[in-house]
Amino acid sequence: MEDTIAAVATAYGEGGIGIIRISGNKAFDILKDIFEPGGEFAEIVSRRMTYGKIVDKDNNEIIDEVLAVYMKGPKTYTAEDVAEINCHGSIVALRKTLGLALRKGARMAEPGEFTKRAFLNGRLDLSQAEAVIDIVKAKTDKSFDVAISQLEGGLSLKIMEIRQKLLDVLVDITVNIDYPDEDIEELTYEKLEENILLIGEMIEKLLSTASTGRMIREGIRIAIVGKPNVGKSSLMNSLLKEIRAIVTEIPGTTRDTIEETLSIRNIPVYLVDTAGIRDTSDKVELLGIEKSKEAFNNADFIIFITDGSRPISSEDKEIGKYLKEKKSLILINKSDLGRVFDDDEIREIAGNHDIIETSLLNGKGIEDIEEFIENMVYGGHLSQKDSMMVNNVRHIELLRKSRGSLEDALKMIASKEALDFIEIDVKNTYEYLGEIIGETVSDDIIDEVFARFCLGK
Ligand SMILES: Nc1nc2c(c(=O)[nH]1)N(C=O)[C@@H](CNc1ccc(C(=O)N[C@@H](CCC(=O)O)C(=O)O)cc1)CN2
Ligand SMILES: Nc1nc2c(ncn2[C@@H]2O[C@H](COP(=O)(O)OP(=O)(O)OP(=O)(O)O)[C@@H](O)[C@H]2O)c(=O)[nH]1
Numbered sequence: 132m133e134d135t136i137a138a139v140a141t142a143y144g145e146g147g148i149g150i151i152r153i154s155g156n157k158a159f160d161i162l163k164d165i166f167e168p169g170g171e172f173a174e175i176v177s178r179r180m181t182y183g184k185i186v187d188k189d190n191n192e193i194i195d196e197v198l199a200v201y202m203k204g205p206k207t208y209t210a211e212d213v214a215e216i217n218c219h220g221s222i223v224a225l226r227k228t229l230g231l232a233l234r235k236g237a238r239m240a241e242p243g244e245f246t247k248r249a250f251l252n253g254r255l256d257l258s259q260a261e262a263v264i265d266i267v268k269a270k271t272d273k274s275f276d277v278a279i280s281q282l283e284g285g286l287s288l289k290i291m292e293i294r295q296k297l298l299d300v301l302v303d304i305t306v307n308i309d310y311p312d313e314d315i316e317e318l319t320y321e322k323l324e325e326n327i328l329l330i331g332e333m334i335e336k337l338l339s340t341a342s343t344g345r346m347i348r349e350g351i352r353i354a355i356v357g358k359p360n361v362g363k364s365s366l367m368n369s370l371l372k373e374i375r376a377i378v379t380e381i382p383g384t385t386r387d388t389i390e391e392t393l394s395i396r397n398i399p400v401y402l403v404d405t406a407g408i409r410d411t412s413d414k415v416e417l418l419g420i421e422k423s424k425e426a427f428n429n430a431d432f433i434i435f436i437t438d439g440s441r442p443i444s445s446e447d448k449e450i451g452k453y454l455k456e457k458k459s460l461i462l463i464n465k466s467d468l469g470r471v472f473d474d475d476e477i478r479e480i481a482g483n484h485d486i487i488e489t490s491l492l493n494g495k496g497i498e499d500i501e502e503f504i505e506n507m508v509y510g511g512h513l514s515q516k517d518s519m520m521v522n523n524v525r526h527i528e529l530l531r532k533s534r535g536s537l538e539d540a541l542k543m544i545a546s547k548e549a550l551d552f553i554e555i556d557v558k559n560t561y562e563y564l565g566e567i568i569g570e571t572v573s574d575d576i577i578d579e580v581f582a583r584f585c586l587g588k
C-alpha cells in the first residue's frame with residue numbers, strides 16, 4: 132500500500148458540495164501542494180477544516196474556493212493519512228481538483244479501495260466492510276438498519292464467539308491426541324458431541340435469520356393473478372396508494388404486465404399486475420397472457436384474486452391448478468357485493484393457502500394483506516426490532532458450509548472415528564467462519580467483495 136490514492140467521494144452531478152478524498156502517505160504533501168489556506172485561520176492543522184483555494188501553481192490558475200481538512204493516520208477512515216477537499220458541487224471543479232491531485236503524485240483509486248484499505252489495515256473486518264456497501268445501497272429503512280448493525284460489528288461478534296468455542300474444542304482434541312496418557316481430563320465422545328451440538332445450534336440460529344435477511348435485502352417478487360375483471364389492477368393501485376394501472380368494468384382491461392417497485396412495511400417489493408388469464412383469440416391479449424404466465428413463474432409469491440360475488444368458474448379452476456406448488460395468498464374480492472362460495476370451495480381448486488376477504492373498491496383488506504406479507508417475511512417469530520440478521524449470500528453460503536462440516540464431525544463421532552479425523556472437520560468449520568470476517572480468506576474473494584463498491588468509497 133505504497134500508493135497514495137484519490138477519488139471523487141460524492142455522487143456524480145450537480146450538488147451543494149462535492150468531496151475529493153486522498154489517502155496514503157503522500158496525502159499531506161499533495162494537499163499542501165495544491166491548497167492555499169486563506170482567511171483568519173489560514174493554517175493546516177490536523178482534523179480542522181480550513182478555508183482556502185485550490186491552485187494549480189504550474190499554470191497559475193485558481194481552480195476552486197474550498198474547505199479542506201487533513202487527518203493524520205492511523206485514526207482515520209482508511210487508517211492512513213487522509214486529506215479531504217470540499218469543492219463546490221460542480222463536476223468541473225471536482226474533475227480539475229482530482230486531476231491536479233493525480234498530477235501531484237496520487238493514483239486514481241479503484242472502486243472500494245478506501246474501504247479495502249480500512250480492511251487491510253485492520254480497522255474493519257470483511258463483514259463490516261461489506262456492510263459499508265450495503266449501507267450505501269440500502270433502499271429501505273430496514274435494510275439500512277441491518278447494514279448499520281453489521282458495520283457496528285453485530286455479526287462479527289457472533290462469528291468470533293462461535294469460533295472461540297470451536298477453538299476450545301480443537302484444543303481439547305489436540306491435547307488428547309498429543310498427550311493421551313497424561314493426567315488430563317479425558318475427552319469422551321459424549322462430551323465432544325455435546326460441545327459440537329451446541330455450536331451447531333448457534334450456527335443454525337444465525338442461518339434461521341437468512342431467509343428474512345435476504346428478502347429484506349433483495350426484496351420479494353409478487354405477481355397478482357386471476358381471471359379478467361376480478362380486481363387485480365385495483366389491488367395494484369391500492370398497494371401502491373396511487374392510480375397506476377387502468378381500472379375499468381371491461382374484462383380484459385390490462386393487456387400487458389405492469390411492474391412497480393414499492394415498499395410494504397419496509398420490505399422492498401416488486402409487484403407485477405398481470406393481464407387476466409382466459410381463453411381468447413385476441414392476438415394482443417394472448418401475448419399479454421403469455422407474459423402473465425412468465426410473471427407467475429418468476430414470482431416468489433402469488434396473490435390470486437377471485438370475485439366472491441360470482442360462482443367459481445372454469446377460468447378460476449385453470450389458474451388454481453398452478454397455485455398448488457406456489458407460495459400463495461387467495462383474495463376473495465368484491466365482498467361488498469355478497470359472497471356465493473366459501474373458503475373450502477376455493478381451497479379445493481387452488482390449494483390450502485391463506486385467504487383474505489377484500490373489497491378493493493373500499494380498500495377493505497389492504498392492511499390485512501400488508502400484514503400477511505410482513506409476517507411471511509419475518510416468519511412470524513422474528514422481532515422486527517432485531518437487526519442482527521444474516522443477509523449476504525456469501526455469508527449464508529459459508530454458514531451452510533460450516534453447518535455441513537459440523538454434521539460430518541457428528542457422523543464421525545457417532546461411529547467413534549479417530550480424533551484426527553474429527554479434528555479436520557472442526558478445523559474446516561473454523562476456517563469457513565473465518566472467511567466471513569475475512570480472517571482466512573483468499574485475495575480473489577477480497578477483490579470480488581470490493582469490486583462491488585462504488586468509486587470513492
Ligand atoms: N467527510 C467525510 N464524511 C464521511 C466519511 C468520510 O470518510 N469523510 N465516511 C466514510 O465513508 C463516513 C463516516 N465514517 C467514518 C468512519 C471512521 C472514521 C475514522 O476516522 N475512524 C477512526 C477514529 C476517528 C476518531 O476517533 O476520531 C478509527 O476508527 O480509527 C471516519 C469516518 C460518512 N461520512
Ligand atoms: N363492487 C366491487 N367492484 C370492484 C371491486 N374491486 C374491483 N372492482 C371493480 O371491478 C372492475 C374490474 O377491476 P380491475 O381492477 O380493472 O380488474 P382486473 O382484474 O385488473 O381486470 P383485467 O385487467 O381486465 O384482467 C372495475 O370496475 C373495478 O372498479 C370490489 O371490491 N367491489
Ligand SMILES: [Mg+2]
Pocket residue numbers: 363364365376377384385404405406407
Ligand atoms: Mg387489470
